[in-house]
Amino acid sequence: MYLTKTTFDRKLKKFLVNDEQATFIYINNFEVEEKWQHKELVSLPNISLGNSSSIVNRMEELGIFLAAEQDYVILKDFVDPHYKTYLNEQGFRLPNLLYVEENDPSLTITENILKCPKTIERLKSFGKDNVYLMPFGTSQLEERLSELTGIPLATPSAEISADVNSKIFSRMINERSNLEQIPGASCNSIQELEDSFSLLKHVLDNGGKLVIKEAMGVSGKGIVVIDSEKKFYQYLKLLKKSSQRNGSTKLSMVIEKWIDKACDINYQFIVSKEGYVDFNFAKESIVENGVHQGHIIPSRLDAKQLELLKKAAVKIGGLLHEAGYFGVAGVDAILSSDGKIYPNLEINARFNMSTYQTLIQEVCVSDKDAAIAKKINISTYNQLNFEDILFAAGDLLYSKESKKGLLVTNFATVNATRKDMNQHNDGRLYFMIIETNIERLQFIEDEFKNRLSTITGVSI
Numbered sequence: 001m002y003l004t005k006t007t008f009d010r011k012l013k014k015f016l017v018n019d020e021q022a023t024f025i026y027i028n029n030f031e032v033e034e035k036w037q038h039k040e041l042v043s044l045p046n047i048s049l050g051n052s053s054s055i056v057n058r059m060e061e062l063g064i065f066l067a068a069e070q071d072y073v074i075l076k077d078f079v080d081p082h083y084k085t086y087l088n089e090q091g092f093r094l095p096n097l098l099y100v101e102e103n104d105p106s107l108t109i110t111e112n113i114l115k116c117p118k119t120i121e122r123l124k125s126f127g128k129d130n131v132y133l134m135p136f137g138t139s140q141l142e143e144r145l146s147e148l149t150g151i152p153l154a155t156p157s158a159e160i161s162a163d164v165n166s167k168i169f170s171r172m173i174n175e176r177s178n179l180e181q182i183p184g185a186s187c188n189s190i191q192e193l194e195d196s197f198s199l200l201k202h203v204l205d206n207g208g209k210l211v212i213k214e215a216m217g218v219s220g221k222g223i224v225v226i227d228s229e230k231k232f233y234q235y236l237k238l239l240k241k242s243s244q245r246n247g248s249t250k251l252s253m254v255i256e257k258w259i260d261k262a263c264d265i266n267y268q269f270i271v272s273k274e275g276y277v278d279f280n281f282a283k284e285s286i287v288e289n290g291v292h293q294g295h296i297i298p299s300r301l302d303a304k305q306l307e308l309l310k311k312a313a314v315k316i317g318g319l320l321h322e323a324g325y326f327g328v329a330g331v332d333a334i335l336s337s338d339g340k341i342y343p344n345l346e347i348n349a350r351f352n353m354s355t356y357q358t359l360i361q362e363v364c365v366s367d368k369d370a371a372i373a374k375k376i377n378i379s380t381y382n383q384l385n386f387e388d389i390l391f392a393a394g395d396l397l398y399s400k401e402s403k404k405g406l407l408v409t410n411f412a413t414v415n416a417t418r419k420d421m422n423q424h425n426d427g428r429l430y431f432m433i434i435e436t437n438i439e440r441l442q443f444i445e446d447e448f449k450n451r452l453s454t455i456t457g458v459s460i
Helices: 007-017 052-057 059-065 081-089 109-114 117-124 140-149 158-164 167-177 190-205 229-246 303-322 353-364 386-396 438-452
Strands: 023-027 072-075 096-099 131-135 184-189 210-214 223-226 250-257 261-271 277-288 291-297 327-336 341-348 370-380 405-410 425-435
Touching: 007 131, 007 261, 007 277, 007 327, 007 353, 023 109, 052 059, 052 425, 059 072, 059 353, 059 405, 072 109, 081 386, 096 117, 109 117, 109 140, 117 140, 131 140, 140 158, 167 184, 167 250, 167 303, 167 341, 184 190, 190 210, 190 229, 190 250, 223 229, 261 303, 261 353, 277 303, 277 353, 291 353, 303 327, 303 341, 327 353, 353 370, 353 405, 353 425, 370 438, 386 405, 386 438, 405 438, 425 438
Parallel strands: 023 072, 023 131, 072 096
Antiparallel strands: 184 250, 210 223, 210 250, 261 277, 261 327, 277 291, 291 370, 327 341, 370 425, 405 425
């Protein structure tokens, strides 16, 4: 039997609410950064990604692998019955599941709950001393939900959460902690950005590149790579036009030297209310064009490099505590092509994608195993049921006997954009593969894609 009680679950509740027996109601409001952004700041409009928000809003199903058996997870729609049965057969004891009365695909899970009076009333019935709302990240929407239901949040305030998640805050942390910092600058106005570029232009002159990042950018949004002076001033011109439209010259960005990397690293720790820092793990991240694609376990870091990250976690965690933050923090780092570790590119003081792998990793992945967590973009014509996945994947799927194979970790995102039957639908399938070596992981992934492609109406 898996996922009933784990070390991570106990620590999370102990550190956040000082009660290992507490009940958490998980609200997995992915891309909460969108709610932290200040509307008055100058920025460029993000390119519309069509139905991607509907897919992101169904990523909340990942939460069934994070919550303990006595906890609750609020979902936008029902779990596919064949998927639920498969998980139970493999020993996964799922948490209690609550569903909003009407799923609006365009809304985040919190927005959806706030528009469902019956769901609000259901939550009001949980008025116990040891019940808490546990969001992916806390914005004013989750604070509003807490007020309406009378259920306290297990997290710091929305204001503190927003402050410590800024890339500008991360650069300040590096300066105060004397951590290896990528050459660059924090910019709070268009003029500061232009001045900072003048100081960094020598990087371009020497054949390098610069990168500009919005302080609250997420999932590859708000990132511009600058490979020439001409491109910078084209970007600056667009910012100034945006400034004229909204009547402000304020922005929140960092400009940094582009570092050629050997790999991306994500490491996670928990900060207690008292300021104690508990290091959880370090994983190699799969990042393409600034967008997170997955994780590889174990990372290629050696013992000395891992110890460096653990020491960085203590420093970063201490300053997060000083700023009023407690809870899960994931930090993005890089190992450069010349072997140098930059231990803090940005702090994600909230749940991370790697957080949702924690309990599976703890109970299913041994020290001798290799694992990968990824997603597949999948296009379907007809409604895809998990029974179709079971039939096609067959012996590739995870089994409790071997503790090896491919485990689907989110099926809801496959059909998230579907409005009608017999129409084209773009979705995603999230999974983890646990095997004996890295080479075997790649074989399983490739074979899985091949088998999915044999399903009528499916293309990968």
